[in-house]
Amino acid sequence: MQHTGFINGDGDTKNALVVIFLRGGADGLNMVVPIEDDAYYSARPLVGISKSATVPLDGMFALNPQLAPLANLYRSGDLAIVHCAGSEDQTRSHFEAQDAMEHGGTGGGGWLGRYLRYRPNGPGGPLAAVAIGSAAPEALRGAPATVVMNSFADFALGEKAPASMSALGKLYAPESGALGVAARSTLSALGKINQLNANSYTPSNDAKYPQSQLGDGLCNIAQLLKAKVGLEAACLDLGGWDSHFASATLIDPLMKDLADSVSAFHCDMNGAMRNTTVVVMTEFGRRVYENASLGTDHGRASAMFVLGGGVRGGKVYCDWKGLAMDKLEAPGDLPVQNNYRDVLAPILARHSGMNDYSRVFPEYALTPLELHA
Amino acid sequence: MRISRRNFIQAASALSAAALTGCDQTVRFLGVPQAPGLAGPFEVAATSTVDPVTHVLRRLTFGPRPGDYARVAAMGIDAFMEEQLNPDAIDDYACDSLVRRNETLAAPLGELFEYKQDLLLRELTRATVQRAVYSNRQLYEVMVEFWSDHFNIAQSKGDCAWLKTADDRDVIRKHALGNFSELLRASALSPAMLWYLDGRANKKSNDSEKANENYARELLELHTLGVHGGYTQRDVMETARCLTGWTVRSEQKFFKGRLEFREDWHDDGEKTVLGQMIPAGGRETDIDRVIEIVTAHPSTAQYLAWKLCRRFIADDPQQSAVDAVAAAFTASKGDIKTTLRALFATEEFRASTDAKFKRPLRYVASALRATAAECDPNDALYQYLLRMGHTPFQYPTPDGYPEEAEHWMGSMLWRWHFTAALAESRIEGTQVDWKKLDEYAGGERMVVAHLLGRDASELETQCCTESGAGPVFMLASPSFQRF
Numbered sequence: 001m002q003h004t005g006f007i008n009g010d011g012d013t014k015n016a017l018v019v020i021f022l023r024g025g026a027d028g029l030n031m032v033v034p035i036e037d038d039a040y041y042s043a044r045p046l047v048g049i050s051k052s053a054t055v056p057l058d059g060m061f062a063l064n065p066q067l068a069p070l071a072n073l074y075r076s077g078d079l080a081i082v083h084c085a086g087s088e089d090q091t092r093s094h095f096e097a098q099d100a101m102e103h104g105g106t107g108g109g110g111w112l113g114r115y116l117r118y119r120p121n122g123p124g125g126p127l128a129a130v131a132i133g134s135a136a137p138e139a140l141r142g143a144p145a146t147v148v149m150n151s152f153a154d155f156a157l158g159e160k161a162p163a164s165m166s167a168l169g170k171l172y173a174p175e176s177g178a179l180g181v182a183a184r185s186t187l188s189a190l191g192k193i194n195q196l197n198a199n200s201y202t203p204s205n206d207a208k209y210p211q212s213q214l215g216d217g218l219c220n221i222a223q224l225l226k227a228k229v230g231l232e233a234a235c236l237d238l239g240g241w242d243s244h245f246a247s248a249t250l251i252d253p254l255m256k257d258l259a260d261s262v263s264a265f266h267c268d269m270n271g272a273m274r275n276t277t278v279v280v281m282t283e284f285g286r287r288v289y290e291n292a293s294l295g296t297d298h299g300r301a302s303a304m305f306v307l308g309g310g311v312r313g314g315k316v317y318c319d320w321k322g323l324a325m326d327k328l329e330a331p332g333d334l335p336v337q338n339n340y341r342d343v344l345a346p347i348l349a350r351h352s353g354m355n356d357y358s359r360v361f362p363e364y365a366l367t368p369l370e371l372h373a
Numbered sequence: 374m375r376i377s378r379r380n381f382i383q384a385a386s387a388l389s390a391a392a393l394t395g396c397d398q399t400v401r402f403l404g405v406p407q408a409p410g411l412a413g414p415f416e417v418a419a420t421s422t423v424d425p426v427t428h429v430l431r432r433l434t435f436g437p438r439p440g441d442y443a444r445v446a447a448m449g450i451d452a453f454m455e456e457q458l459n460p461d462a463i464d465d466y467a468c469d470s471l472v473r474r475n476e477t478l479a480a481p482l483g484e485l486f487e488y489k490q491d492l493l494l495r496e497l498t499r500a501t502v503q504r505a506v507y508s509n510r511q512l513y514e515v516m517v518e519f520w521s522d523h524f525n526i527a528q529s530k531g532d533c534a535w536l537k538t539a540d541d542r543d544v545i546r547k548h549a550l551g552n553f554s555e556l557l558r559a560s561a562l563s564p565a566m567l568w569y570l571d572g573r574a575n576k577k578s579n580d581s582e583k584a585n586e587n588y589a590r591e592l593l594e595l596h597t598l599g600v601h602g603g604y605t606q607r608d609v610m611e612t613a614r615c616l617t618g619w620t621v622r623s624e625q626k627f628f629k630g631r632l633e634f635r636e637d638w639h640d641d642g643e644k645t646v647l648g649q650m651i652p653a654g655g656r657e658t659d660i661d662r663v664i665e666i667v668t669a670h671p672s673t674a675q676y677l678a679w680k681l682c683r684r685f686i687a688d689d690p691q692q693s694a695v696d697a698v699a700a701a702f703t704a705s706k707g708d709i710k711t712t713l714r715a716l717f718a719t720e721e722f723r724a725s726t727d728a729k730f731k732r733p734l735r736y737v738a739s740a741l742r743a744t745a746a747e748c749d750p751n752d753a754l755y756q757y758l759l760r761m762g763h764t765p766f767q768y769p770t771p772d773g774y775p776e777e778a779e780h781w782m783g784s785m786l787w788r789w790h791f792t793a794a795l796a797e798s799r800i801e802g803t804q805v806d807w808k809k810l811d812e813y814a815g816g817e818r819m820v821v822a823h824l825l826g827r828d829a830s831e832l833e834t835q836c837c838t839e840s841g842a843g844p845v846f847m848l849a850s851p852s853f854q855r856f
Contacts, residue, residue: 057409103529107527107530107770108769110529117769118770125786126760126784126785146762148756148759157793158790158793159797160842163840164840164849171833176777178782179851183851186785191842
């Protein structure tokens with residue numbers, strides 16, 4: 001009889017994965033800028049980010065100034081960047097590409113849902129998967145339990161919670177076996193959640209979350225993780241990256257929000273980041289060449305960010321081939337070099353000890369990146 | 374092209390939603406019966422232990438409603454079983470009227486592609502919950518759920534989003550209490566299944582092409598013989614060869630989604646499946662030989678009997694019961710009613726009170742039935758199934774939602790939440806008339822007994838009082854999780 005599937009309100013050390021999906025196709029080339037590639041500047045004379053404005057990372061790449069807060073995390077070795085990342089989907093349709101990536105291929109359900117269901121010692125407890133927002137993302141489809149959460153009030157056990165909880169404790173006390181174990185650990189976790197209050201929460205280390213949906217969401221996730229209620233996967237969205245027109249005005253504030261939120265989360269979680277991985281991904285990147293309205297059109301590869309969880313950071317993972325026309329995929333797109341599955345797989349392996357990916361990423365021959373030491 | 378089609382469909386579904394609202398009002402105005410509520414005083418089994426009437430009621434249905442106990446006690450258990458085994462003779466007008474409002478359910482296969490996939494899933498899910506809660510053909514619905522797991526299809530895979538609606542109607546519901554061979558054949562040729570397990574891509578149009586084994590393997594492993602049923606890798610390959618050529622029309626033209634046999638994709642050589650030779654030249658009849666061979670195999674009778682016993686008796690059913698059920702399956706050549714009759718006649722079935730743990734859908738449905746809730750299974754209710762990880766048609770892999778209690782232990786928190794929300798009328802679209810329930814049952818003690826199927830223990834009574842919630846608190850109790 002396995003008892004690992006329940007929430008363990010008593011200081012579990014489960015690893016948690018936080019997935020931030022940038023919806024709309026985020027411009028990887030303007031986020032992680034190939035400042036030493038002249039072809040970048042000739043392709044983007046107006047939309048390109050000038051070298052002097054960027055924050056240098058290594059000999060080739062530099063961060064968009066809006067992402068400056070991430071530079072410290074990169075330098076401290078906690079943030080890895082995977083460039084030229086994306087999926088095999090060629091439709092350049094938001095809908096199709098997001099679906100393909102969140103489903104993790106052509107199987108039923110989403111990759112994260114299948115992971116939670118089929119990983120070793122699965123499935124998770126009632127709080128294993130939390131989505132911030134109004135609907136569960138496709139990635140969590142088929143998960144053993146998905147909570148779409150707006151606030152901690154969603155967890156309270158009704159108006160008579162304290163009396164109910166005490167009565168439940170008594171009622172389940174004579175239960176031996178799996179049901180009794182499940183009931184007791186659930187009550188224990190519930191007790192902890194009831195003490196969470198988003199308004200009176202003081203983040204650790206003076207972390208300052210921005211006043212944004214993403215900031216609030218990550219702040220809630222941090223509280224749940226600190227309460228150790230068995231949270232293993234959290235999904236958050238940041239939309240609005242479809243920068244066909246006047247791209248800087250559209251995505252500058254998004255990049256700032258992303259960088260501020262993520263670095264506040266990192267600061268707040270502090271040592272617990274060892275067991276927590278944040279992944280930032282998007283359905284596709286933008287065309288290398290700018291268009292006539294100071295924007296860029298749908299392209300192929302973008303960048304992914306991997307923070308914490310023991311990742312070997314301080315490095316941009318990719319074998320940069322340059323942006324010369326003959327290195328691009330028609331009609332002028334950065335080719336995908338790192339399939340998103342090859343980025344996610346090593347993280348899932350580290351989190352769960354999983355080594356058989358056939359159900360999580362079916363019909364795909366993995367070549368996982370060596371993201372961890 | 375695709376975008377404009379989507380926009381068109383969005384506009385169309387907005388229109389149809391508007392039309393539906395209007396229709397609802399008309400229906401109310403005309404006085405078409407709403408879902409059954411609390412008609413009047415009802416008898417409660419206030420026995421010290423769960424009696425056989427309650428036991429049988431719980432297993433053959435999604436849970437007893439007020440009044441069910443007296444009705445079954447009066448007609449007798451055997452007559453009730455026979456009634457439930459013949460759903461066509463049961464009047465289900467009220468439930469049908471509710472379900473009919475999900476207009477996508479009736480759309481012919483080809484027209485399904487005109488709808489948005491979200492709407493299709495929403496209506497299919499809603500109808501499933503409506504039927505579980507309101508249908509009088511309860512055993513039929515219980516078996517529909519059983520076969521939906523047995524022949525699981527994840528609606529989210531490719532064109533299954535559109536085709537599962539037809540599979541539910543034309544395969545699962547059509548044959549749920551029919552003959553297993555016919556059910557299996559219908560499933561094998563269901564466009565949704567051909568999509569889900571890649572049968573549509575199973576072809577051999579030249580010598581270098583190899584058959585796609587995905588469906589053939591699951592046919593033997595999950596649908597018929599079982600993983601230890603004695604088939605070999607060669608049997609999988611040979612079965613796949615037999616099924617080459619059966620595909621789904623996917624071109625953007627008429628009859629999209631329709632089943633098609635492409636002779637030029639079929640491997641028409643001689644095959645041997647489970648030791649039986651299928652001569653060359655069989656073309657589209659090869660599949661019939663495969664269905665005959667696999668359903669007649671003794672492992673299939675054993676495997677299906679075991680799965681049925683696991684669903685109706687206990688997670689780990691006794692071999693004696695499995696043998697009796699398998700014998701009935703074999704003797705009746707896969708007649709599902711005869712097989713179930715044999716199962717219900719076993720000692721093991723009759724003696725298995727409280728041996729099963731409710732899966733979340735059953736938990737929710739049984740609570741709504743017991744309280745005679747008026748319920749529109751909308752997104753608010755759906756959120757509970759999502760939290761408990763049991764949303765219909767969304768299990769990713771072909772093995773279907775697990776049956777064993779152990780798998781569902783993580784859902785306790787949300788069962789308790791559901792109880793509290795139901796008690797406090799916080800589930801939008803779902804209402805319980807607690808006053809009436811109390812009045813018609815004959816007071817608090819009787820409501821508790823009605824929910825538990827027996828008189829409450831001292832501890833249960835005490836906890837009910839201390840919770841401050843009243844009898845409804847029993848929906849959160851360990852006893853109400855079992856059946």
